[in-house]
Each structure stands twice: as structure tokens, then as C-alpha cells.
Amino acid sequence: MTNPVIAEVTRGDIVESRHRGAFAVVDRSGHVLAAEGGIAAAVYPRSAVKAFQCLPVIESGAADHFGFTDEEIALCCASHNGEPEHVRAARAMLAKAGNAENLYECGAHWPSLEEARFALVRHGESCAAVHNNCSGKHAGMLALARHLKADPRGYVQPGHPVQKAIARRIGEICDVDLSQQPIGIDGCSVPTWAIPLKNLALGFARFSDPDNAAARRIIAAVRAHPFMVAGTGDFDTLVMEAVPRLFVKTGAEGVYCACVPHAGIGIALKIDDGASRASEVAIASVLAGLDAWAPDEKAALERFRHHDLANWRKIGVGEVRGLRL
Amino acid sequence: MTNPVIAEVTRGDIVESRHRGAFAVVDRSGHVLAAEGGIAAAVYPRSAVKAFQCLPVIESGAADHFGFTDEEIALCCASHNGEPEHVRAARAMLAKAGNAENLYECGAHWPSLEEARFALVRHGESCAAVHNNCSGKHAGMLALARHLKADPRGYVQPGHPVQKAIARRIGEICDVDLSQQPIGIDGCSVPTWAIPLKNLALGFARFSDPDNAAARRIIAAVRAHPFMVAGTGDFDTLVMEAVPRLFVKTGAEGVYCACVPHAGIGIALKIDDGASRASEVAIASVLAGLDAWAPDEKAALERFRHHDLANWRKIGVGEVRGLRL
Numbered sequence: 001m002t003n004p005v006i007a008e009v010t011r012g013d014i015v016e017s018r019h020r021g022a023f024a025v026v027d028r029s030g031h032v033l034a035a036e037g038g039i040a041a042a043v044y045p046r047s048a049v050k051a052f053q054c055l056p057v058i059e060s061g062a063a064d065h066f067g068f069t070d071e072e073i074a075l076c077c078a079s080h081n082g083e084p085e086h087v088r089a090a091r092a093m094l095a096k097a098g099n100a101e102n103l104y105e106c107g108a109h110w111p112s113l114e115e116a117r118f119a120l121v122r123h124g125e126s127c128a129a130v131h132n133n134c135s136g137k138h139a140g141m142l143a144l145a146r147h148l149k150a151d152p153r154g155y156v157q158p159g160h161p162v163q164k165a166i167a168r169r170i171g172e173i174c175d176v177d178l179s180q181q182p183i184g185i186d187g188c189s190v191p192t193w194a195i196p197l198k199n200l201a202l203g204f205a206r207f208s209d210p211d212n213a214a215a216r217r218i219i220a221a222v223r224a225h226p227f228m229v230a231g232t233g234d235f236d237t238l239v240m241e242a243v244p245r246l247f248v249k250t251g252a253e254g255v256y257c258a259c260v261p262h263a264g265i266g267i268a269l270k271i272d273d274g275a276s277r278a279s280e281v282a283i284a285s286v287l288a289g290l291d292a293w294a295p296d297e298k299a300a301l302e303r304f305r306h307h308d309l310a311n312w313r314k315i316g317v318g319e320v321r322g323l324r325l
Numbered sequence: 326m327t328n329p330v331i332a333e334v335t336r337g338d339i340v341e342s343r344h345r346g347a348f349a350v351v352d353r354s355g356h357v358l359a360a361e362g363g364i365a366a367a368v369y370p371r372s373a374v375k376a377f378q379c380l381p382v383i384e385s386g387a388a389d390h391f392g393f394t395d396e397e398i399a400l401c402c403a404s405h406n407g408e409p410e411h412v413r414a415a416r417a418m419l420a421k422a423g424n425a426e427n428l429y430e431c432g433a434h435w436p437s438l439e440e441a442r443f444a445l446v447r448h449g450e451s452c453a454a455v456h457n458n459c460s461g462k463h464a465g466m467l468a469l470a471r472h473l474k475a476d477p478r479g480y481v482q483p484g485h486p487v488q489k490a491i492a493r494r495i496g497e498i499c500d501v502d503l504s505q506q507p508i509g510i511d512g513c514s515v516p517t518w519a520i521p522l523k524n525l526a527l528g529f530a531r532f533s534d535p536d537n538a539a540a541r542r543i544i545a546a547v548r549a550h551p552f553m554v555a556g557t558g559d560f561d562t563l564v565m566e567a568v569p570r571l572f573v574k575t576g577a578e579g580v581y582c583a584c585v586p587h588a589g590i591g592i593a594l595k596i597d598d599g600a601s602r603a604s605e606v607a608i609a610s611v612l613a614g615l616d617a618w619a620p621d622e623k624a625a626l627e628r629f630r631h632h633d634l635a636n637w638r639k640i641g642v643g644e645v646r647g648l649r650l
Contacts, residue, residue, distance in 0.1 A: 002327055009578070009599065011369060011509035011510070011517075011578075012369075012507060012508050012509025012510060012517075013507035013508060013509065013519070014367070014369075014507045014509070014519055016368075016369055016509070016578050016599065017578050017579065017596075017597065017598050017599035018597050018598060019598050020345070020597075020598075042339070043341075044336060044337075044339075044341055105638070106637065106638075107636060107637025107638035107639075108637060109637050118446045121443045121446045121447060122446060122447065122449075124447075132637060182337060182338035182339045183337050183338060184336035184337025184338065184339070184341070184642060184643065185336070185337060185636060185640055185642045186636070186642075187636045187637055187642075188636070188637060189636060189637070189638050189640060192336075192337075194338070194339055253334070253336075253341050253342050254342065272342060272343050272345075272598075273342050273343060273344050273345075273597075273598040273600055273603070274334065274341065274342035274600075275598055275599075275600065278598070311432060311510060311511070311512045311513070311514060312431065312432025312433060312434050312457060312512055312513060312514070313430070313431075313432035313514050314432075315510055315514060317509060317510045317511075317512075318509065
């Protein structure tokens with residue numbers, strides 16, 4: 001099926017570009033409350049399930065054993081900017097679990113935030129794995145490997161005890177047998193399993209279950225430290241700062257997932273073409289449309305539904321906006 | 326109408342993202358030789374018509390009056406990387422026409438190429454308008470203003486003699502009355518007029534007319550200096566180095582235009598969602614499908630139809646590919 005246009009970009013008099021996509025809003029029993037497009041199609045969730053990948057780190061006892069703080073647990077769920085606070089916390093997690101930086105198998109890239117990137121360049125430094133936006137997640141995975149008494153080397157491989165524990169947990173919460181699903185390699189080298197959008201939304205609804213102690217702890221950690229999951233100027237951080245009752249997480253290639261714990265709702269969204277500029281305004285549009293908010297929360301979400309586009313001289317040229325279908 | 330998928334991105338077992346779009350292949354008489362999708366829809370060509378914006382710079386006599394070299398004429402048509410060669414040539418053009426750098430109205434941004442960007446940061450320098458990828462085009466516009474004896478200030482405004490001359494010339498070559506078309510402000514603050522894809526392709530077919538002396542000169546300049554129109558690692562530069570009988574130019578938001586002078590063919594393509602990763606492989610796919618090439622040219626274009634995607638550890642994770650419909 002052809003997914004509908006759920007976000008668009010205007011310039012001057014007309015719509016310049018259009019983004020198609022699909023989303024599902026699901027409750028804890030799997031009932032679909034709202035949807036557009038093909039929600040049975042399996043999509044790679046990419047970084048949007050970092051919170052699920054963190055569940056075994058908590059549930060195994062690794063987080064307690066190594067004394068991870070709430071900030072560090074939030075960093076486990078992060079696609080961060082590589083700002084000094086993120087790098088410090090990742091290094092602290094490695095040290096607590098007795099892991100050296102050279103055990104990282106996520107690969108190196110420059111910090112996503114220009115200021116952090118230029119600061120390294122100015123000091124003649126290069127980028128390292130610890131600056132990778134996934135370095136918190138990988139510090140958690142390495143800690144889990146230690147706690148499971150497994151060789152940390154190869155912890156990104158699908159057959160390693162760490163990834164097997166994660167696959168089991170993601171499969172459970174999303175009610176999908178991942179061994180039967182398509183598999184890809186993520187940017188940070190860990191497996192990413194394709195999951196039907198509807199099941200991904202179900203997973204996030206279940207993640208909001210108050211009886212799920214590990215999930216409750218992760219949500220509380222992220223709520224207390226929204227800066228740690230993204231950083232300066234990032235959509236995840238800004239939205240959760242503005243609406244603390246909300247949990248959202250972006251994934252590469254236009255994926256956005258969210259849960260609304262007080263309403264028991266999970267949401268999964270994918271932009272067909274993979275654009276994050278579209279997934280951001282589209283998820284805000286879906287969230288703003290839910291009957292779950294106080295007026296100030298709704299107003300905040302409406303603000304995130306669109307943003308002005310300015311050119312190099314800061315002249316307004318158009319806008320990016322999520323559509324209400 | 327819903328445009329077809331003309332490029333896709335795979336990861337592991339499946340297609341992760343899909344890009345829809347439209348294109349037209351047109352000859353000099355306006356006959357449509359091949360097309361997909363809605364080619365009557367008007368799209369902003371953005372930087373894809375820099376060569377048309379350069380026509381009045383040549384035809385007015387400004388380029389000769391100020392002694393612009395072929396390299397400088399190529400830079401007039403460029404979306405360049407801000408590499409030292411580009412910056413030097415832009416400054417030379419300004420100096421030849423007696424224009425100071427502070428007359429630039431394109432706005433400043435960091436050089437697109439990381440190496441050039443980091444070199445500035447290392448030297449404690451900031452970015453300036455001359456690093457803007459459009460600084461060659463703007464140097465040409467400023468020279469045109471001088472040659473027309475117009476006040477250079479405000480040369481980016483639609484009512485300025487420079488932009489009026491450009492609008493007239495683009496309208497002529499594309500057979501469109503631009504005063505009736507939607508208008509937007511480009512990233513570099515000049516007007517961009519929306520043009521039906523079919524007319525944009527016609528414009529590029531006519532641009533390849535050997536009787537069009539100014540176009541012939543521009544094509545020869547770009548052919549001789551493909552580095553000047555883009556730079557290290559850029560698609561335009563790489564494709565024209567590999568297939569010198571071809572003229573291609575990218576535009577923001579997923580636009581690609583091309584002409585094949587020896588075959589009298591013009592092509593215009595727009596990706597609905599604005600992704601350049603898709604417009605690149607899609608235009609290569611369209612070009613490779615033309616019956617206009619020697620075997621080595623065809624083989625080169627086929628190579629540009631797809632490229633491997635690697636992650637931060639350089640592990641192959643999938644590919645981006647243009648589709649043959």
C-alpha cells in the first residue's frame with residue numbers, strides 16, 4: 001500500500017517536498033487506537049529501541065551491580081550529541097564495569113553537535129568511539145557482558161550472550177519472534193531486527209506498564225535527565241523537557257517511537273524516505289492529537305508540529321510541518 | 326498523482342527506505358522521450374539552474390569585460406565545497422569586477438567539505454560568505470550588477486536588474502513566463518521560480534544547442550574544470566570527470582538536471598522528499614538508460630547508479646540504488 005503524506009516542507013508559495021509514512025497508536029492490550037498507512041510492514045527500529053536494549057542491563061542486575069546512576073541509565077538510551085557531559089558519563093560507565101575504551105565496537109564519529117566537534121578540532125584531538133552517539137548504549141552492553149561473565153569481545157554479534165539477551169527481551173515486549181524477522185547491521189554495528197510497526201507500538205505501550213519495574217526505572221531516569229538522551233537543541237531532549245509525562249526516542253531512517261505512561265499508550269512511526277526532519281514533526285503531530293494531555297502539554301506539542309525554515313541570512317523561507325490527517 | 330519509487334535504500338535483508346520522484350527526458354523541440362511521474366508539476370529548481378543564472382553574465386558581456394577565466398565561469402555554476410581553490414577563484418572574480426566581499430548577500434556557512442571546514446577551525450577562523458557554496462554564482466551576479474551599472478546592493482531581490490535579467494533568460498530557455506510561476510527564496514537569498522519539470526528538461530535540452538554560444542562556453546568551461554562546480558568527492562564532479570560528454574547539476578531538495586549536448590537531450594528530476602542521496606542515484610539511473618553512450622560511458626554511469634552503505638566501522642550494511650522502471 002502507498003502510505004499517505006504525513007509531513008511536508010513549504011518554500012514561498014508552494015509545498016516543495018513531501019514525506020510519506022505510517023504510524024500506529026496502540027494500547028497495552030494491542031488494540032490499535034489510531035493508525036495511518038501500512039502498520040503491518042516490518043521496519044528496522046534502529047536507535048528508537050535503545051530503551052528496550054537497556055532492559056536486560058537493568059533486569060540482569062548489571063546496572064545495580066556496577067552502581068549506574070540515573071544519568072548513566074538515561075545515557076544507555078541515548079543518541080547523544082557527544083557533548084562533554086555525555087562523554088564523561090560514558091567513560092564513568094566503562095570505568096565502573098572495568099571496561100577499557102578500546103573494547104568499544106561501535107566505531108568512532110565526530111560529535112553530532114558542531115560546538116563539541118569544533119572544540120575537539122581546536123584542541124588537535126580526533127574523534128573516538130566514546131563520541132559515537134551510541135557510546136552510552138554500548139557502555140551498558142559492555143557492562144552486561146561483564147555481568148554475564150561473557151567475553152566482552154564480539155558483544156555486537158547476534159550470537160553473543162549480550163545480543164541474545166536483548167533479542168529475547170525485544171521479542172517478548174513486542175510480541176514478535178525475532179529469529180523469524182529480517183535482520184540488519186546498525187550504524188554502531190549491533191543487530192537491528194525489523195519489527196512490524198504495530199508490534200513496535202505495542203512494545204512501547206507495554207513499556208509504559210507500571211508493573212514493569214525496569215521500564216519504570218528507565219522512564220524515570222530519562223525524565224529526570226532528558227539532556228542525557230540527546231543534548232543541546234535536539235528534538236528528544238526539547239520535547240521531553242517541555243512535556244515531562246512523555247517518553248520519545250528517535251531512530252535513524254525516519255523512525256520515531258513514543259510512549260505515554262499515564263495513558264498506557266505506545267506509538268511507532270516511520271517515514272518512508274528516512275528523513276528525520278519529517279519524523280520529528282510527524283510524531284509531534286500524532287502526539288498532539290491524542291486525548292491524553294493537559295492544555296499546556298497539548299499546546300507544547302502543537303508547537304513542535306512545525307518549525308520555520310530560515311536560510312543562511314536567517315530570512316524565513318518556509319516551514320516543515322506535520323499534517324493532521 | 327503519486328510518483329513512483331525511483332530510488333531505494335537497503336539494509337541487511339530488506340529495503341529500509343524508499344524515495345519517490347518524477348523525471349522528464351526531453352529533446353530540443355520539447356518532445357518527451359521518456360518520463361515517470363508528474364512532470365507537469367512545478368518544482369523549485371534551486372541550484373540546478375546555476376548555469377542558466379550564469380547565461381546573462383556571459384551574454385551581457387560582463388564575463389569578457391572583467392576577464393573571467395574558464396575556471397571562474399565554472400565556479401559561477403557551482404555548488405562548491407568551499408575548498409581553497411573555490412575560495413581563491415571567488416575572491417579573484419570579486420576583485421576583477423571591483424566588488425568587496427562585504428557586498429555578498431548570500432550569507433555565510435562553513436565549507437561543505439569537512440577537511441576545509443576543520444582547516445578553518447584549526448586556524449581560529451570563522452566562516453564567511455565566500456565559503457558559501459554559491460559564492461561563485463554571487464560573484465557572477467555582482468559582476469553583472471557592475472556591468473549593468475546598477476547599484477550592487479540588493480542584487481538578490483527579484484526587482485533588481487540582475488534578477489530581472491536572470492528571470493527573463495530562465496523563462497526564455499524553459500519556455501515559461503516566470504511572472505506567473507510560484508516564487509520562493511533560495512538558501513542564498515536569491516529568488517527561485519518554480520518550473521514544471523518538463524519545461525526544466527526542455528531548458529536543458531535547449532542549453533545544449535550548439536548555436537547557443539554562451540551555453541557552449543559554459544559547458545566547455547565546466548567540462549574543463551569539473552572540480553570547480555562541486556569539489557572533492559562530490560557527485561557532480563565525479564560524474565563529469567568519468568563522463569566528460571555529460572553536463573549535470575544538482576539542486577537542493579532532491580533536484581537534478583542534466584544535458585547531453587551530443588544527443589540534444591535535457592533531463593530534469595525531482596525526488597518528492599528532497600533527498601540528495603536519492604536524486605544522485607536516480608539521475609545516474611536515468612542517464613545510464615539513455616541510448617546516447619559509448620560502452621565505457623554507459624559502464625561508468627551504471628557504477629553511479631548504486632553505492633554501498635558502510636557504518637562507522639566501515640562494515641557494509643546495505644546500498645543506495647536508483648531503480649530502472
